[in-house]
Amino acid sequence: MKWTLLVTVAVLALLLSVVLGPAAVPLSELLRSDIVWNLRAPRALLAFLVGGSLGVAGASLQALVRNPLADPFLLGLSGGAGLGAVLAIALHLSGPWALPIAAFIGALAALGLVYRLGLIGGASLDPRILLLGGVAIGAFAAAITTAIVSLADAAELRNAFLWLWGGLSGASWDSVLLVALYAPIPLAVLLAASRPLDLLALGEESASYLGADVERVKRRVYLAASLLTAAAVAVSGVIGFVGLVVPHIARLTWGHRHRSLLPAAFLGGGALLAFADTLARTVVAPRELPVGVVTALIGVPVFAVLLRRWTIA
């Protein structure tokens, strides 16, 4: 029942984002329209893939660091990706893929630094140190980003600002294809780790008594979730709250079993981002809002209501 409902919501969100848009396309021409095929369809799919990836990455990281505050961007990736993107804009790197590649490299650099900080004694990954290192590296990268933005020209600054709040206006079939080929690998790794992730909730020591190879699971989950987030941030900028809110909502309904929690977080995250992007494109048409603004405006009130119910019950 709840799966049927979730799948329905997801399909509905995808349909809405193809049907609605700033330009009026009559329903009868929907299937033949250039606007639908070349602009709305890839954008809807990209939003869905990115949202789903952020949802799964958030759910796994929350289990890994055993902290409900964890989200894909808490571990410094958004800082690194933002720095890469702003550098690409400031250095006038051209070519359609310059910005995503720079953002991806920035995210990987942050990932490497945080990972190195989190490795204690060269072998054991400490989730608490990961969190602290992530926040520190993120703040450092954000400081450099702000320095570059404040020294850049006005037009560039606007671009950088839009990118830092996330946007899917660069969506094309190329970027959809890229994410659709890349994302299944880390997603499969995370899904395969769902049983050990359940065990990790009991604490690392208990998890290892119950047969989980804790060190390997921690490394794998951290790297897979981060690589997934790095790809998402490269194609769409920093989209907040999806990775934080969706796993919590999914956990309220699907419980703590990651085998069902992760797919639910994927569908929920995809539906939320596709829906948020539809709003971002249409409410101020012909202009656009950064989609991160919309996810925050929808996500936070929903989250607050749920949190209230959750703590009362």
Next chain:
Amino acid sequence: MTAPSAQVSLETIVARDPHWIAVLSDSAVPPAFAKRREWRAVRAVRDGHFLLLPGSLFGRPGPRSGDAILQLRARLAR
């Protein structure tokens, strides 16, 4: 649109179906976005119809604005 200028979504541009796109640019090559796949949906981009307008003439309001208008008219007439 009420504002004199604004950044609009690509979909709005496709819906307006422009034959020409005016670009304030001193270079002789079409802008970088012309190579992006999603921009192929715009007719002017498919046809390679860009009016590249030099900034010294078109970017500055002043006595030469008249020349700019004459030049734009002549280029559109061709």
